[in-house]
Amino acid sequence: MDLSPPAVGQAVAEVFDGVDAVPRVERLDRGFSWVTLAVDDVIVRVAPQGGSLDPYDPEVEAANLRRVEGVVPAPAVLAVQPDADNPIGRPFGVHTRMPGGVLRLDDVTEQRSKYIAAAAQALGKLHDLTAPMTVAEAFDAELSHTEAVYRRAAPNRHPEFEAALDWLRSHRPDCDDPAVWCHGDFRFANLSWIGPGELGGILDWERAWPGDPMCDVAFTRRFSGWCSIEDSTDYGRPLDQERLEYAARFERVRSFTASMRAIRAWLDGRSHDPRLLTIGRRGEEAMQTELAWAAD
Incomplete structure (x- = not known):
């Protein structure tokens, strides 16, 4: 898995024309599941090699998000890359970033x-x-x-x-x-x-x-x-x-x-x-x- 800004920027640009070639990348996750990145103004959810929710499929989460669109406030799906053959090296989804933040x-x-x-x-x-x-x-x-x-x-x-x-x-x-x-x-x-x-x-x-x-x-x-x-x-x-x-x-x-x-x-x-x-x-x-x- 390559999470460097150039690799992330190239991978996302292949499916979504909305980030810089070398974007600002911030890792947000602190858990044991998806790798969650803030990439410019969008969220990129990268499937890990293995974890507590195997198997990881960004298309499944995308389907869930599309189902609840307009029902409750949730991220909108911008793009999905279901294959690992990309510069990041893992499947991923691109979502909108929700306003506010997670609190302690x-x-x-x-x-x-x-x-x-x-x-x-x-x-x-x-x-x-x-x-x-x-x-x-x-x-x-x-x-x-x-x-x-x-x-x-x-x-x-x-x-x-x-x-x-x-x-x-x-x-x-x-x-x-x-x-x-x-x-x-x-x-x-x-x-x-x-x-x-x-x-x-x-x-x-x-x-x-x-x-x-x-x-x-x-x-x-x-x-x-x-x-x-x-x-x-x-x-x-x-x-x-x-x-x-x-x-x-x-x-x-x-x-x-x-x-x-x-x-x-x-x-x-x-x-x-x-x-x-x-x-x-x-x-x-x-x-x-x-x-x-x-x-x-």
């Missing part, structure tokens, strides 16, 4: 309620976008996908994970409500803010899927800390407690595939980032205790 916890000690309300309202608007299947069908499809990822990525067998999948299948809500488009990673770190309660954009759409809206709500409670949706006041939709309890377990199971893919990328030599190995090991250790409910 210390940045929002005041007027916190405004941020929480705006986040809940945005998620409620997203969940107005229905998908052509029922909630039950969406769960079945995603559970099959999750098992396929496990079979491909897990370095070892995990009986507790397999038991959890069986439990989720046998307890799956028999809900014929229309599925909605879920973000799949809706947390404060993936929101860009212009000011208190002024949402600039929702970022990182690679995990979006058609599913149960309660899954996004449960995800905020598990992974978004204080910025979680606790009632329907600002969210604007009824909360089903039984489905929320199921969704919380579903999201926890699904999250473990990230640690599996991280350690697989390390073991296969596609990434040499030691943080991926750490993520993988911690995930394997956590499964033994956090999925104990599957044996009840």
Whole structure:
């Protein structure tokens, strides 16, 4: 992967005529997934060789972004390069840059309620976008996908994970409500803010899927800390407690595939980032205790 300004400028210019030949390039990502670059006035999302969300496909994220255009504030797709045969050496997507910026916890000690309300309202608007299947069908499809990822990525067998999948299948809500488009990673770190309660954009759409809206709500409670949706006041939709309890377990199971893919990328030599190995090991250790409910 060549992230030098000349290589990035040439690669982007081949698919999008909107950057300098030798552009200003700033790396924005601090996580374990896409390589995110600010290139002049646009965002370039580069697929890594390996990581916690393998396989990486910029066309998938582009399709998700196009689907929510005009529904919620999100980046617009400017171009997609699905092949690695380019000066960067990896597939990438070019998106608009969202106004505002991602904030830290210390940045929002005041007027916190405004941020929480705006986040809940945005998620409620997203969940107005229905998908052509029922909630039950969406769960079945995603559970099959999750098992396929496990079979491909897990370095070892995990009986507790397999038991959890069986439990989720046998307890799956028999809900014929229309599925909605879920973000799949809706947390404060993936929101860009212009000011208190002024949402600039929702970022990182690679995990979006058609599913149960309660899954996004449960995800905020598990992974978004204080910025979680606790009632329907600002969210604007009824909360089903039984489905929320199921969704919380579903999201926890699904999250473990990230640690599996991280350690697989390390073991296969596609990434040499030691943080991926750490993520993988911690995930394997956590499964033994956090999925104990599957044996009840």
